[in-house]
Amino acid sequence: MSQKSNARGSHPQPLFEAVGITKQFGDFTANDDVSFRIYPEEIHALLGENGAGKSTFVKIAYGLLQPDKGSLFWNGELVSIRGPKQARQLGIGMVFQHFSLFDALTVAENIQLAMPAGESITSLSSRISSISRDYGIEVDPAARIYNLSVGQQQRVEIIRCLLQEPKLLIMDEPTSVLTPQETEQLFSVLRRFAENGLAVLFISHKLDEIRALTSRATVLRRGKNVGSVTTKGRSNRELAEMMIGAKVKDVARQQAPADAKVLFEVKGLNRAKANAFAVALRNISITAHAGEIFGIAGIAGNGQDELMAALTGEWRTEKPGVIKLDGTDISISGPAERRVAGMGFIPEERNGHAAVPSMSLADNALLTNHSLAGVVRGGVLDLVGMRAKAAAIAANFDVRLPEPNPLASSLSGGNLQKFVVGREIIKVPRVLIVSQPTWGVDVGAAVFIRKAMQELAAKGSAVVMISQDLEEIFAIAHRIVVLHNGVLSPAGSATDLTAEKVGLLMGGDTAHTSDLAGGSDVAPGASA
Amino acid sequence: MEALMLTVLLTSVPLIFAATGELVAERSGVLNLGVEGMMLMGAVSAFAATAIVGNPYLGVLAGAVAGAMTALVFSLFALGLATNQVATGLALTIFGTGLSGLVGAPFVGGTIEGLPNLAIPLLADLPVIGNLLFNHDFMAYLSIGFLLAVGWFLRRTRAGLVLRAVGNSHDSAHALGYPVLLVRFCAVSFGGMMAGLGGAYLPLVLTPHWSEGMTAGRGWIALALVVFASWIPSRILVGALLFGGITIMQLAGQARGWVVPSQMLSMLPYIATIIVLVVIARNREFALANSPACLGRLFIGSK
Numbered sequence: 001m002s003q004k005s006n007a008r009g010s011h012p013q014p015l016f017e018a019v020g021i022t023k024q025f026g027d028f029t030a031n032d033d034v035s036f037r038i039y040p041e042e043i044h045a046l047l048g049e050n051g052a053g054k055s056t057f058v059k060i061a062y063g064l065l066q067p068d069k070g071s072l073f074w075n076g077e078l079v080s081i082r083g084p085k086q087a088r089q090l091g092i093g094m095v096f097q098h099f100s101l102f103d104a105l106t107v108a109e110n111i112q113l114a115m116p117a118g119e120s121i122t123s124l125s126s127r128i129s130s131i132s133r134d135y136g137i138e139v140d141p142a143a144r145i146y147n148l149s150v151g152q153q154q155r156v157e158i159i160r161c162l163l164q165e166p167k168l169l170i171m172d173e174p175t176s177v178l179t180p181q182e183t184e185q186l187f188s189v190l191r192r193f194a195e196n197g198l199a200v201l202f203i204s205h206k207l208d209e210i211r212a213l214t215s216r217a218t219v220l221r222r223g224k225n226v227g228s229v230t231t232k233g234r235s236n237r238e239l240a241e242m243m244i245g246a247k248v249k250d251v252a253r254q255q256a257p258a259d260a261k262v263l264f265e266v267k268g269l270n271r272a273k274a275n276a277f278a279v280a281l282r283n284i285s286i287t288a289h290a291g292e293i294f295g296i297a298g299i300a301g302n303g304q305d306e307l308m309a310a311l312t313g314e315w316r317t318e319k320p321g322v323i324k325l326d327g328t329d330i331s332i333s334g335p336a337e338r339r340v341a342g343m344g345f346i347p348e349e350r351n352g353h354a355a356v357p358s359m360s361l362a363d364n365a366l367l368t369n370h371s372l373a374g375v376v377r378g379g380v381l382d383l384v385g386m387r388a389k390a391a392a393i394a395a396n397f398d399v400r401l402p403e404p405n406p407l408a409s410s411l412s413g414g415n416l417q418k419f420v421v422g423r424e425i426i427k428v429p430r431v432l433i434v435s436q437p438t439w440g441v442d443v444g445a446a447v448f449i450r451k452a453m454q455e456l457a458a459k460g461s462a463v464v465m466i467s468q469d470l471e472e473i474f475a476i477a478h479r480i481v482v483l484h485n486g487v488l489s490p491a492g493s494a495t496d497l498t499a500e501k502v503g504l505l506m507g508g509d510t511a512h513t514s515d516l517a518g519g520s521d522v523a524p525g526a527s528a
Numbered sequence: 529m530e531a532l533m534l535t536v537l538l539t540s541v542p543l544i545f546a547a548t549g550e551l552v553a554e555r556s557g558v559l560n561l562g563v564e565g566m567m568l569m570g571a572v573s574a575f576a577a578t579a580i581v582g583n584p585y586l587g588v589l590a591g592a593v594a595g596a597m598t599a600l601v602f603s604l605f606a607l608g609l610a611t612n613q614v615a616t617g618l619a620l621t622i623f624g625t626g627l628s629g630l631v632g633a634p635f636v637g638g639t640i641e642g643l644p645n646l647a648i649p650l651l652a653d654l655p656v657i658g659n660l661l662f663n664h665d666f667m668a669y670l671s672i673g674f675l676l677a678v679g680w681f682l683r684r685t686r687a688g689l690v691l692r693a694v695g696n697s698h699d700s701a702h703a704l705g706y707p708v709l710l711v712r713f714c715a716v717s718f719g720g721m722m723a724g725l726g727g728a729y730l731p732l733v734l735t736p737h738w739s740e741g742m743t744a745g746r747g748w749i750a751l752a753l754v755v756f757a758s759w760i761p762s763r764i765l766v767g768a769l770l771f772g773g774i775t776i777m778q779l780a781g782q783a784r785g786w787v788v789p790s791q792m793l794s795m796l797p798y799i800a801t802i803i804v805l806v807v808i809a810r811n812r813e814f815a816l817a818n819s820p821a822c823l824g825r826l827f828i829g830s831k
Contacts, residue, residue, distance in 0.1 A: 063705070064702075064703065083705045084703065084704060084705035085705040086705075087705075088705075096703065099700075100697075100699070100700035100703035100704060101697070101700055102692075102693045102696040102697050102700055102701075103696060103697065103816060103821060104692070104696045104816055104817050104818070104820075104821065105689075105692065105693060105696060109689055109693075112686070112689065113689060113690065113693050113701075113704055113706075114704055117686050144816070144817060146816045146817075275812075275813060
């Protein structure tokens with residue numbers, strides 16, 4: 001680690017260099033004269049907000065896009081990378097932000113597709129098992145992708161890349177779904193890479209991680225390279241300001257409400273496994289008060305999807321009295337009825353769950369408002385009202401639109417997330433259920449979204465937030481529980497907890513459960 | 529009874545050809561509704577080639593080539609120009625029906641010497657099943673050969689894995705650097721060739737003459753058969769025998785004056801397909817693992 005900072009001195013020859021890369025899509029310049037160098041043994045960060053051109057740049061480096069101008073050098077030699085196959089032959093591996101996996105195929109088949117022909121699936125499966133054990137990222141080679149959680153799918157992506165033994169490893173936000181412990185494990189793997197002479201290009205929004213892992217960072221802003229800096233000794237604030245080009249305002253946790261009434265209550269919710277890979281929910285109990293943000297931490301695949309579906313009403317229990325909204329039993333109500341009763345939902349997956357990519361924002365505004373006033377009149381769509389609603393959401397929640405009423409698919413991840421968050425919050429629901437509110441969005445958008453949730457809570461609503469991002473949980477939640485293997489830990493006050501304790505619980509260590517049971521309003525039922 | 533079973537077997541051969549080809553195309557994510565048109569082009573070409581040259585084996589070849597060429601028209605529009613697959617496929621059927629009628633006009637009323645039966649030594653002498661299973665023409669064996677080969681190809685070869693991957697997520701396949709459109713082009717061409725072979729079987733074996741629209745909806749039955757088989761090759765054999773049997777029952781029923789209207793019987797393949805669709809839809813696991821998720825979706829790769 002100590003030699004990495006002077007990598008430039010010991011290796012005058014960059015492993016990979018890009019000079020004057022320009023890429024345009026129509027009128028939009030995604031990359032404007034970007035130059036970039038990475039040396040062997042170096043862990044280099046690529047920083048930038050969503051839409052800053054990071055993805056475009058790494059796609060060019062991986063051969064998925066061809067630059068309009070500029071040249072690429074590999075070990076000092078001019079190369080043109082015509083496709084991912086050629087990139088892999090050179091020794092460039094990439095873990096994508098949006099997974100390039102095949103749902104219907106098994107883990108082993110997915111990996112086989114990225115490997116040179118000739119290896120049998122049996123021998124590949126055993127290599128997958130051994131490498132996943134080595135690095136502590138377990139996956140079953142015979143499992144089909146559609147049965148895996150987002151976090152598990154990412155493990156498959158990472159293992160697929162590791163097996164190709166690349167010389168340059170590009171990682172597009174690999175840690176967004178990992179626990180602190182898992183992240184640390186991944187970092188030790190990446191450091192081992194660097195010690196073996198490999199280069200890692202690491203893209204992340206998490207500035208702490210970038211400072212902990214990388215030696216240098218190249219910062220992109222609106223398609224331009226605004227400089228390469230050493231990351232050691234810089235503060236998060238400095239890096240974030242370079243990235244955004246403006247001062248950053250922090251989000252601070254608000255005072256917890258005192259003696260507020262219970263707005264949302266779940267008591268003894270059980271759910272059997274839907275299939276062999278699902279997680280059974282056992283005796284889930286949640287008590288969220290008015291004005292409170294209730295954080296549910298946990299690693300992907302521990303029952304988050306199942307719990308979210310149970311809270312939104314997409315899956316319903318048959319037992320009455322399990323879920324109550326302000327004292328009213330809503331256990332057997334569907335999502336639309338729950339919305340009418342005053343709930344709002346923001347599911348984890350933006351594309352296809354929270355929003356329909358191929359529909360306009362106005363149409364998307366209709367999706368969660370159809371049972372409420374304002375967009376439907378006498379069974380007929382109020383097109384003007386829908387457009388007005390979408391425009392109001394965009395204006396109030398800083399959604400940057402490329403055109404009036406664009407397709408949802410034309411917005412960047414952060415912008416679309418602000419839209420789906422805004423669509424619910426603008427209704428001022430009494431209870432907001434949200435899963436992974438800032439997954440894969442940039443710092444600016446994440447701050448905005450967290451603030452919006454805090455403002456909602458300040459108005460007297462209860463927010464139940466499922467998140468795998470501990471930083472986020474600790475930033476805004478008043479009380480915290482951990483979901484592990486379908487069971488919730490007792491609730492603890494955020495002020496009494498540390499990231500280490502919660503991290504251990506996320507990993508299934510229950511020895512610290514007693515530390516969590518702080519207040520008197522401990523949620524019952526998680527004695528396991 | 530044996531004669532009836534033999535007829536069922538022969539009727540199912542064109543279905544096996546056409547459905548196996550369409551299965552490969554659909555597994556790659558392309559829905560080609562032009563099977564009927566491609567079969568007709570195969571049928572008329574096979575008849576014409578045999579009538580002119582006098583060699584039915586050349587007719588087999590002509591049918592295969594004609595089917596593949598017709599599929600080329602589909603590929604040009606649906607893959608090359610990214611037109612809607614459903615509309616393009618329907619247009620192809622209409623195109624194939626018209627063109628085959630035009631090309632075949634001089635041959636109406638003519639007759640040819642069809643494919644001879646090739647008895648497999650020893651096996652053909654077995655009692656009962658000998659004549660039923662091992663005394664057929666070249667194309668009947670070929671259809672089973674293709675079916676087995678496709679099953680093996682999809683499950684066991686890397687190229688088959690790539691084809692399934694393209695049909696499951698063309699974006700992911702593109703991201704990994706696989707040539708999505710080339711894979712689909714090959715799959716559609718293979719589907720066309722197989723439909724052509726299925727069409728060729730009609731004049732070369734079943735009825736040794738040409739008449740306009742002689743496939744009589746077999747292309748549509750083949751399409752239904754792919755769904756009935758839920759995109760699994762081995763089930764095509766079962767489905768083809770079943771659907772072939774139903775077709776023969778119609779004819780036999782009419783001849784013997786059954787009370788069941790023949791229209792009811794001709795509905796059966798489609799009703800069976802709908803039932804299968806319902807059953808598949810109820811089993812999420814199965815649907816996710818076997819139905820090509822990108823079926824009918826347009827792919828436009830970024831450059």
